[in-house]
Amino acid sequence: MRARVAGTTLHPVTGGSLTSWRDGDAKRAIVEFVEATVAEVPVEERVAVFDNDGTLWCEKPMPVQLDFILRRLVEMAEADEALRGRQPWKAAYQRDYGWFGAVMDAHYAGDDSDLGVLAAGVLAAHGGIDVEAFEAQADAFLRATQHPTLGRGYLETAYAPMLELLEYLTANSFSTYIVSGGGRDFMRPISQDVYGIPRERVIGSAISLGYENGTITRKPEPEFLADGAEKPIRIWSRIGRRPLLAAGNSNGDSAMLEFSQRTDRPSLSLLVLHDDAEREFAYTTGAAQALDQAARDDWTVVSVKDDWRTVF
């Protein structure tokens, strides 16, 4: 692989085995984008942002963090009988996972009528503890828990082709970031080990924090949900730059992919299409508008079935 040298080459293209990617439009778009960037763009501007759930790792049958929260809700319901009749503790206690799925499907379809009920439970699940204690809980859960159906630990449900892409970008002096609708503080303890992304480059949803006498405590109130229009806002707040590459898989990622479409620089918007029921899961729920926009705006759609030689 060689940089297309047009005038000054700022840095030679390196890395990029991408062996888990089949030859095709998606792989070609990635390599052409990286080569053009390396030829034209100063290192400090090479910013790439990635959604996490469904983009870097598996989000079915439920997002990893939802499993973490459900277990805590069950614990709470076991300790307090009154909670067993109230959502979302009731569904958690009865293992009625359909209720949670329906709330999330409705959310992605634009109906947030039950989201507040779910959110209140989610916020209560880990409210009132200090951030270092929360991190220890998240870390222990993530490193010890198996995915319910894939026969592997949660940390091994990261997609091999995306890990290669992250490595390829890093080798070419990109700064890679996670920009997730999931909780920022939930992912930070494992982001370096799993993705090679340091904790300070994890952007995600946040709950309000309080400070007193040297300790930072989680309050049971949201600060913001890093989804939809909030993704580009959080990217700007955190980085102060427009990214060159954005990757997502759902309607909640569209604004971020749109924000990263550049006319002044090489840019690439990647949308992962989950179409492989055999090796992973096949679904487009919550991705219909993003797929429409991909067709309209010439985003690169990555087919799990066709573009990935290996999934995990």
Next chain:
Amino acid sequence: MRARVAGTTLHPVTGGSLTSWRDGDAKRAIVEFVEATVAEVPVEERVAVFDNDGTLWCEKPMPVQLDFILRRLVEMAEADEALRGRQPWKAAYQRDYGWFGAVMDAHYAGDDSDLGVLAAGVLAAHGGIDVEAFEAQADAFLRATQHPTLGRGYLETAYAPMLELLEYLTANSFSTYIVSGGGRDFMRPISQDVYGIPRERVIGSAISLGYENGTITRKPEPEFLADGAEKPIRIWSRIGRRPLLAAGNSNGDSAMLEFSQRTDRPSLSLLVLHDDAEREFAYTTGAAQALDQAARDDWTVVSVKDDWRTVF
């Protein structure tokens, strides 16, 4: 200068001319802290945070950003006569700088009764424009404007000893951050050139942002004021680590300095004392409680008069 090698040295101590620092307790504390850190602490944990106004650059007779805002308020009052009878436009239009000083002094003393009036004007001054346009305005102002009394441009009012400290820390693999009560987006365009701190490591106060069709726009509403207890909260939100070194100069920095006091790692809390009326300004308004806490908690007080050979 040599690292105190106790067991494994992770990285040799380098840089650290610190020629603008006079020999004394402050310089000794800095060098001992850096040597201990380099001997004991992995690179990724070497985080140092700095307040900006009054810590990295001069904040008298008024904070640099206040000058930027005042000029915009005058412009607005010139364009709209009705504004000339309302604060803060009235004070700006009449060059009644005492009014602004009194509001800020009251704020640092814990009285925010007029802060809302000032804040509303501040928010209106640059509300409704997109973040890239705001950055261009801030950048042009900062690079072109002279300090009112020091006979130098605003960008040349950065303190030489603090620039040397930043360089010394960077040479020893610290990540340096600005954590300012001033506006994050105001400082970003010049942070690399003035301090060697890249824009993504500028943490500061933020106004609310909106996103639509690829553009991020400033709303005339605060998101948060990064002062007092909000400083450690913003450090955690942004970095996900406790710093090892924190430097400030006012009561608004105390929580950050307190948060950075470590028992498990070498740590250093620096409080700049403005006691040099001849070379800079002498004042402790808004710093009394911080100075009390410095004495109580063994923070290192840096005297401009005694510890700095050169100020600018």
